[in-house]
Every structure is written in structure tokens, then in C-alpha cells.
Amino acid sequence: MIVAGRGGHLALAALALAIAALPWFGSSYHVGFVATALVAALFALSLQVLVGAVGMVSLGHAALFGVGAYVVWFLTPTGGPAPSIVLTLPTAALAGGLVALAIGGLALRTKGFFFLMTTLAFGQMVFFLFHDTPLGGGADGVFITRPALGVFDWVWEVPRRQRPSVLLWIDLGVLVAAYAGLAWLMRTLFGRALLGIRANEHRMAALGLPTLRYKLSAFVLGGALAGVAGHQWAMTEAFVSPELLGWHRSALALLAIVLGGVGALHGPILGALAFAVLGEVAGLVTERQHLVEGAVILFVVLVLPRGLAGLRLWRPLAHAPAPAPAPTPVPIADPAPAAVVDPA
Amino acid sequence: MTGAGLLVQVLNGLQYGLLLFLISSGLTLIFGVLGVINLAHGSLFMVGAYVTFLVAKAGAGLWLSLPLALVGGTALGVVLERVLFRRFYHREHLDQVLLTFALILLFEEGRSFIAGNDFHSVPVPASLDWSVPVAAGFSYSAYRLAVLAACLVVAALMFWTIERTRAGSAIRAAAEKPEMVDLLGMDARRIHMLVFGAGTALAMLGGALAAPLYSVYPGMGDGFLIISFVVVVVGGLGSVAGAFWAALLVGLVDTLSKVLLPVGAGAAVYVLMAVVLLWRPTGLFGGARA
Numbered sequence A: 001m002i003v004a005g006r007g008g009h010l011a012l013a014a015l016a017l018a019i020a021a022l023p024w025f026g027s028s029y030h031v032g033f034v035a036t037a038l039v040a041a042l043f044a045l046s047l048q049v050l051v052g053a054v055g056m057v058s059l060g061h062a063a064l065f066g067v068g069a070y071v072v073w074f075l076t077p078t079g080g081p082a083p084s085i086v087l088t089l090p091t092a093a094l095a096g097g098l099v100a101l102a103i104g105g106l107a108l109r110t111k112g113f114f115f116l117m118t119t120l121a122f123g124q125m126v127f128f129l130f131h132d133t134p135l136g137g138g139a140d141g142v143f144i145t146r147p148a149l150g151v152f153d154w155v156w157e158v159p160r161r162q163r164p165s166v167l168l169w170i171d172l173g174v175l176v177a178a179y180a181g182l183a184w185l186m187r188t189l190f191g192r193a194l195l196g197i198r199a200n201e202h203r204m205a206a207l208g209l210p211t212l213r214y215k216l217s218a219f220v221l222g223g224a225l226a227g228v229a230g231h232q233w234a235m236t237e238a239f240v241s242p243e244l245l246g247w248h249r250s251a252l253a254l255l256a257i258v259l260g261g262v263g264a265l266h267g268p269i270l271g272a273l274a275f276a277v278l279g280e281v282a283g284l285v286t287e288r289q290h291l292v293e294g295a296v297i298l299f300v301v302l303v304l305p306r307g308l309a310g311l312r313l314w315r316p317l318a319h320a321p322a323p324a325p326a327p328t329p330v331p332i333a334d335p336a337p338a339a340v341v342d343p344a
Numbered sequence B: 001m002t003g004a005g006l007l008v009q010v011l012n013g014l015q016y017g018l019l020l021f022l023i024s025s026g027l028t029l030i031f032g033v034l035g036v037i038n039l040a041h042g043s044l045f046m047v048g049a050y051v052t053f054l055v056a057k058a059g060a061g062l063w064l065s066l067p068l069a070l071v072g073g074t075a076l077g078v079v080l081e082r083v084l085f086r087r088f089y090h091r092e093h094l095d096q097v098l099l100t101f102a103l104i105l106l107f108e109e110g111r112s113f114i115a116g117n118d119f120h121s122v123p124v125p126a127s128l129d130w131s132v133p134v135a136a137g138f139s140y141s142a143y144r145l146a147v148l149a150a151c152l153v154v155a156a157l158m159f160w161t162i163e164r165t166r167a168g169s170a171i172r173a174a175a176e177k178p179e180m181v182d183l184l185g186m187d188a189r190r191i192h193m194l195v196f197g198a199g200t201a202l203a204m205l206g207g208a209l210a211a212p213l214y215s216v217y218p219g220m221g222d223g224f225l226i227i228s229f230v231v232v233v234v235g236g237l238g239s240v241a242g243a244f245w246a247a248l249l250v251g252l253v254d255t256l257s258k259v260l261l262p263v264g265a266g267a268a269v270y271v272l273m274a275v276v277l278l279w280r281p282t283g284l285f286g287g288a289r290a
Helices: A006-020 A028-054 A061-075 A085-107 A112-132 A160-187 A189-199 A201-206 A211-237 A247-260 A267-285 A289-303 B003-034 B041-057 B062-083 B093-115 B142-164 B166-176 B178-183 B188-214 B220-235 B240-260 B265-279
Strands: A149-151 A154-156 B131-135 B138-141
Touching (some): A006 A160, A028 A061, A028 A160, A028 A189, A028 A211, A028 A247, A028 A267, A061 A085, A061 A211, A061 A247, A085 A112, A085 A211, A112 A247, A112 B220, A160 A189, A160 A211, A189 A211, A201 A211, A247 A267, A247 A289, A267 A289, A289 B093, B003 B041, B003 B131, B003 B166, B003 B240, B041 B062, B041 B188, B041 B220, B062 B188, B131 B142, B138 B142, B142 B166, B142 B188, B142 B240, B178 B188, B220 B265
Antiparallel strands (some): A149 A154
């Protein structure tokens, strides 16, 4: 997985500025639509910490998203004033991280496709915990009061007309902060160790790295970010339901990652925004939205094997990346001969 | 609960499990032989159910829809394999997920175009619309018994084909060591087409049989798909025998937990899967492959 270079970050910054300026030229409907898409992008980015960085594909990630969203509801006293975002946001991150620690501690005993299915199993257990018991206010979901924007006694009362814009800016700010934090993290020793595990776990273990601890740390970090994404969902939509925890949402986030590109940290952001816009535009053009969505995804997967992030508007001559080697089937056993000394 | 009531529920569980076997046997074979994760398998099940619905609407019965599902399913599977899936055998699993997700969307759109977006119940065939008394005060639907018997016949045929015929041994060999099959001069592409066609036909047959029991509705493949994945994983990837026993186990656990447990019944199957995976990380009948 790569982090975008200077040109890529300029393009991303331009995209962020364009989104931030949306309230001045878009209707409140479009502002709300983009805010929801930003939350989806944040959630997909949190899954990229597992998928892109370490190669752990989870289908239970939405459970952590849902737990983060329900934290807002748990913290809101019935009839009382809304709790401050200063309290709810860290609690959502903590809750997502703790549930991830419990799930990951067990699920990381398995690998590959079995890891996918184990995370699905645990995710669905959390889903049914909220769906079948009165713990989360019932199967139909509950409306919640948005967390207050303020500390202690000082609260910023957002006028009703400005609320969609403010929510958009908060969602954008959280997404940008999360992206910047992860981009920094991938450059640290920790991030490089994760990439090493993705490339060859056996070698990293042989180098003396406690790979399981690193994988669990990445799983917990992704879970905490998913909790934050869930918190942003609850804040943006003011509604939580067990559907937030279901495997379908995990699948959509995976879709955003693959569509945008597994190989780039910003891939899931592009993928989630593109998928939201695609659905919206297709809805304008035709009644048959799924037809357009399906055809476009089919096109991407057949023609752009590296996703949207693999698209290049121009190709710098000096540092042209080497063309990706033709995909080869993964050998079952590690064929590295023992006699060859690795120069690295 | 009385003994007779429990017997009825056990029969329900077995019938549900055998239906799951029709779907998951194709899923496990396609994964084992072709190495493809096919999320669209649930949509094929849905297509089969809608075949029964449309045939019934046209005034004909299961005697037409079952052969139609089998023949149409084989043809559809062969076309899908040749046109799309063949390009994806050596791509990453995530690309296969994306491809088959696109197929789900296209199948749902086709369903909406042909049959609309409403719920429809499908009548039980008149010749099987009666009940068999099982005990005092309890009787059991003849159609459910017929589905149970039909699934058992299909399962027996499948085991016979896989264990006793040349094509079956080629399939087993291709699942075990695909390179060796190529080296021995057998055409692996034909084996792939055969497996994909058969898997598709089985899923559509399952759907065609299930339509009168569960009615037909948009997205009905989703729930069956995810439970079938549970079956495949509990049984062990690529193992048809594993899929058979796991399907029965999952069918019984799901049905009985819904009757016996007051809360959290939906999670029972997933608890089962988690326990199996933590105890035997490659499933009940899985080898060392992951």
C-alpha cells in the first residue's frame, strides 16, 4: 500500500477544499448527501488499516462502526441535555477499540478466508445482540439527540439553517485528520512493519517481530477509527439502528476499498465518494440504478485492476512507476531457497 | 415442548439443512476447484426461485420449473464461466468479490425488470398440498417431505458422481492439485466449466424447490448466501462431504434455536461457526489448506 506523493496530496487537498466550499454553491440536500458520503469514506478508510496495510480482510468491521454510533445513544440521558462531543467522540473510539480487541484477539488465530468468516461470525453476533435484545432500543432503531458542540458550560448552538453545513465541515475535518494521522503512521516504523507483514509475514516473524501483536494493534486501531466513523454517522444522521452493524455495511466498505484501490491509502476515500456519486447520478439518469452501478463496477474490475487510485492523469517521466508485474498464482509453500542470502 | 412437536421441528431443520446443502455444495466446489469466492451464488438461488414463480404464474407447475432450473442453470453457469469467471482465477480474492458484487446488482436489476419488486407467495403444487400425520395432533406438510426426499436424492447422486465416476475423480484431482491434472493431459478448462455449470444448476434447483416454502422477494439470495458461507466454512472449504454434514448441523441449530431460545436465536449459527473455527481453524472436514 502506498501513500500518495506530493502531487497526489495536492489533488486530495483540492478535493477537500472543494467539498468544504460546497455549502456556498450546493443545496442543503447535496450538503447532507456529501456529509453521509464522507462518513462512508471514513469508515472505508478505517477498514483500509486492516485490508491495505496488513492484508487482513474483515467482514465484521461494521460491528465496530455500529458500536461507535450506539455509544452516542448510550451516553444521552433520556430527556436530559445532549452530552458534549468532547465526551462522546473519544468514548466511541474507545468502545470501537475495545470491541475490536475482544474480536481480534480471538479471530486473529485464523488466517485468510477463515479470518474473513470468523470476523463475519463475531460481527453478526454483535449485530444480533442489538437486533434481538432491548439493549440498543429495539430492532427498528432509535432517533438520538446530536452531541452538543461545546465544552462544560459553553455550548455552540448551531442555527437550524446552518446545521447541514456545520455537520459537513465536522465530518470533513475528522476525515482529513484521520487520513493525515494514518499517512504519518504509515511512514513510522510501526507502519512499515505492518506493510512488511502484508508482504511476507513469515519473514517478519523470522526477523524477530512479534507479528501477532502488530496485527492486533492494527485491528484495534482500525476498530477505534471505525468507532469514530460510527460516531460521525450518529451525529450526521441523528438516528441509529442495528442495520449499522450488519455485514452488508462491511461489504460496502470493502467494495469502496477495491473500487478505489487496495494499493493506496486514499483508495477507499475515492472509492466511497465515487460509489455514492455513482448511485446518485445513476438515479438521476434512470430508474435502473443497479444496472448502471453494476456495469460501472464490472468495467472497473475488468479494465482497472488497481482501482480508481491507479488512474493517472499524467505520468511524470523521471519517476515513472514500474508497470505492475503480471499477477501470478500464489505458491502454496514459500519457495525461497535456503542457500540464497537476502541482500536486504 | 412435546416429543411430537420437537419431531416436527427436527424435520424442519433437516429440510432446511438439505436445502442449504444444495446451495453450499456448489459454493464449496467452486471455491475448492476454481478458487473463486462467488458472492453471486445467492443471486443464482434467487433466479431459481423466480423461475418457479414465473412458471407458476404462467399456469405450469414444478414438473416444468425444476427441469428448466437445471438446464437453464447449467447453461447460465457455463456462459458466466466462459465470459467472466475464467479471467479471475488468478486475480486476488478481493477482485473476485468486486466482480461478483457487480453480478449481484445486475441480477437484482434483471429480477426487478422481469418480475418487479413485490413479495409474491408461490402456491404449493396441488398434488403435494396435503399433510402427513406424524403424531397425535401434529401433521407435516407433504411438500416439505418431498423437498427433503428430493434433496437427499440429489445429494446421493452428487456423492456417486464425485466418488465413482471419471468426471468425479477429475474434479477431486483438480481440487487437490490442479497442476497435476494439467500435466496428466486432462483439460482443466472443461473441468472448470463443468463444476461452475453444476454449481449454478444446483443453486437454481435449490431456489426452484424453495420458492413455495419461503415465497419470493427481492434480495432473497442474501440471507441464504451468508448462511451457505457459514456452512462451507464449518464443513471445511472445498469439501462436499463437509458441506453435507455442516448443512444438516446448521439447519438443525438454526431451526431449533429459534424454537427453544427466547432471545438471540439469530446469533446461534454464528456462535456455532465461531466455536468450530476456534476449535478447528480449517473447518470440520478441512485439510491443511487455508
